[in-house]
Structure formats: structure tokens, C-alpha cells
Amino acid sequence: MATKTELSPTARESKNAQDMQVDEVLIPRKVPSLCSARYGIALVLHFCNFTTIAQNVIMNITMVAMVNSTSPQSQFNGSSEGLPVDSFGDLNKAPKSLSAKAPVYDWSPQIQGIIFGAVGYGGILTMAPSGYLAGRVGTKRVVGISLFATSFLTLCIPLAADFGIVFLIVTRIVQGLSQCSVIGGQFAIWEKWGPPHERSRLCSIALSGMLLGCFSAILIGGFISETLGWPFVFYIFGGVGCVCCLLWFIVIYDDPTSYPWISTSEKEYITSSLKQQVRSSQQPLPIKAVLRSLPIWSICLGCFSHQCYITATALLTLSCALSTLCQSGIYINVLDIAPRHSSFLMGASRGFSSMAPVIVPTVSGFLLSQDPEFGWRNVFFLLFAINLSGLIFYLIFGEADVQDWAKERKLTRL
Structure with a gap:
């Protein structure tokens, strides 16, 4: 027959001390978030999202300057360096945006709708595959290559518009594939960088870049179109994207164990927080x-x-x-x-x-x-x-x- 044994006070104190040591091992000590590596990752993602969404939105702003809806001539993809004086009755009364000598196209509302929607077609095709691919080969490669692609294509949009409407639509579709790969592929990084109770905060910091990008593009896109010409909107935001891409490849690593600038305490904090979520390949x-x-x-x-x-x-x-x-x-x-x-x-x-x-x-x-x-x-x-x-x-x-x-x-x- 089994009998219940009671521990002496000394044994109970020893057992409690051991339990406290185990708890200290199992419960990681939180590392301050200010100037930490994980919040630096979120900040870099913030700028990447800022760039991606800004590049997505600027077409909505520049379309006003790109299209000559008042032209008496109707061409499928006609362009001109400026409008004739007869179109406005007086050259001095012409819109200021025309003084930038930027090409103006005669696109119908239906064509404009196709151009706007071309980016959305890519999102349906690449969101899920980009997330899966990022989980397999790493977020750094998927998001970095996609960010460079969308930035490069943004720089090429004025040239594609000059080549013809077909080239512009194809460019927009490929750009949509790249942009959605940036958005869909970035979440895989929090599997190894985000402690469970901090993921909402980290993701919110990263995703808030989308709102700032949309706001900034709407705020300054029209000003750039009026002063420099609408092509410079694409040149400026495309160039910003290339800079963010360079920053991405330098700063971002797929996991904290390979990150060269992370402190030992933060590395241990993140890895111990994710022990229950280590996945089998x-x-x-x-x-x-x-x-x-x-x-x-x-x-x-x-x-x-x-x-x-x-x-x-x-x-x-x-x-x-x-x-x-x-x-x-x-x-x-x-x-x-x-x-x-x-x-x-x-x-x-x-x-x-x-x-x-x-x-x-x-x-x-x-x-x-x-x-x-x-x-x-x-x-x-x-x-x-x-x-x-x-x-x-x-x-x-x-x-x-x-x-x-x-x-x-x-x-x-x-």
C-alpha cells in the first residue's frame, strides 16, 4: 500500500528554490524595446511598406496630369509635349502642369480603369505564394527582390507610357505582382523575430507605413506633378524605393541567431519566447x-x-x-x-x-x-x-x- 510522505521544512524550501529556478529558466526576462533589434526590424519594414504603397497610389494622383480629357482629338494612345493654344483659348490660361513639358495622353475612362485595376490582378496571384515562399527561402530574399522589382518598374512607368498602353498595362501588372509579394511575404519574418505577446505591436508599427505612404503620396504627388512634371513623381518614389531596398539587404536578417548587431540578452529573450513554436521542416x-x-x-x-x-x-x-x-x-x-x-x-x-x-x-x-x-x-x-x-x-x-x-x-x- 502506498503511503503519503511529507517533506521536511528544509526539503520543502529546497524544492521551492528548485521550482523558482525552473520558472526563471522557462519565463524569459523581457528586454527593453527601445533601440532593440526587433523594433529596428519593424521600423525598416515600416519604410518598405511606406515605399510600396506610395508607389501603388501615385498613379491615382498623376493620372490627372497624364490624361488630356479636354482634347478635341480622340486617339487611343496619342501623346504630345504640350497642348495646342486653341484647346484653352489662351496659352496663359492653360494649367500650370502643362508648363513642365510632360507628355499628355488621350486615354478614355475605360482605359484609365484598366490601368488602375492592373495592379490588383497581381495581388490575387502572388499574395499566398509569396507568403509560402518567404517561409521556405526566407523573408529577406522574397521581400528584398520584390521591393527592388517594384521600385525599378516605378522608374520605368514614364517610358512604358511612351511605348504604348499595352506596355504600361503589362508594367503595372508585373508591378502589382512585386508589390503584393512585399506585403504578403513580410509576415513570415515575425515567426522568428516576434515574441507572441509583442507581435501585434510589431506588426502595427510595420503596417502603419502603408498609411503614411498613402498620405504622403497624395500630399506631395500633385505638387511634384505641377512643379516638375508627372514623370518625376515616379522617378522620386522609385528612387526612394531603391534606397529602402539597399537598407533592407544590409539591415534585415531572417532570424535573430544570425543577426550581427543583436545583444545576447535580446537574442535569448526572443528564442526562449518562441520555443513552443519551433516548426519542423x-x-x-x-x-x-x-x-x-x-x-x-x-x-x-x-x-x-x-x-x-x-x-x-x-x-x-x-x-x-x-x-x-x-x-x-x-x-x-x-x-x-x-x-x-x-x-x-x-x-x-x-x-x-x-x-x-x-x-x-x-x-x-x-x-x-x-x-x-x-x-x-x-x-x-x-x-x-x-x-x-x-x-x-x-x-x-x-x-x-x-x-x-x-x-x-x-x-x-x-
């Missing part, structure tokens, strides 16, 4: 389990509904401000429920949401053509319904715990 992605996972679908639908853009300026500004909170929620939720496969699933969810910028303009144009007077009201009501349904679905099925299909499976041999 031999473990395949459970596709069937992912497709049946309602938390994954809640993330995808949440991202989709967020991407779809109230009559009052104040309400529109407030909705845009509040929508940024999604960056620290649904956009990085995959890191919580499936950290082992987060690089692929993060890209897949963002790729799913990339269908919205392609579908929304088409549906909006249809609604506006059906009801020119109240069409915008119907558009906003539809977007409200999509956002609300995405929110409800995410609140019901969204989770923050690691899913069973994403946990490490131990194989036993008899």
Missing part, C-alpha cells in the same frame, strides 16, 4: 484542415470586408481612422492560431482580400449606371452590409488559440 501544410477551419475563413472574410472603402466627410474620416485598428487584429490573427504555417496563411488571407479592389469598382460602376442620382447611396449601403457581415462572422468564429491542426505532431515508431 518536414511537417506539411494541412490543406484540408485549413479549408475546414472557420477561424481561418473569419480572418479571410474580415480582411475582405475591410478592403471593400460616409456621405459626410467627418464620418468618412472617422471610418478610415477606425479601420486601421484591423491591422493589429484580423491581419495578424494567423500568427495566433497557426504560427507554424503563418507565412502561407497570412498571404492567403491577404490574397483573398485582394479580390475586393477588383470587384468593388466593377459593382460600383454598375450601381451608378443603374441609378445616377442615388447610386452612391446604394454603394455605401452595400459596403456597410459587407463590413457588418464580416465583423459578425469574425466575432462568432474568430479565435486566438493555436488550432489543433497547426500544432506539432509527434511521430512514434514501434
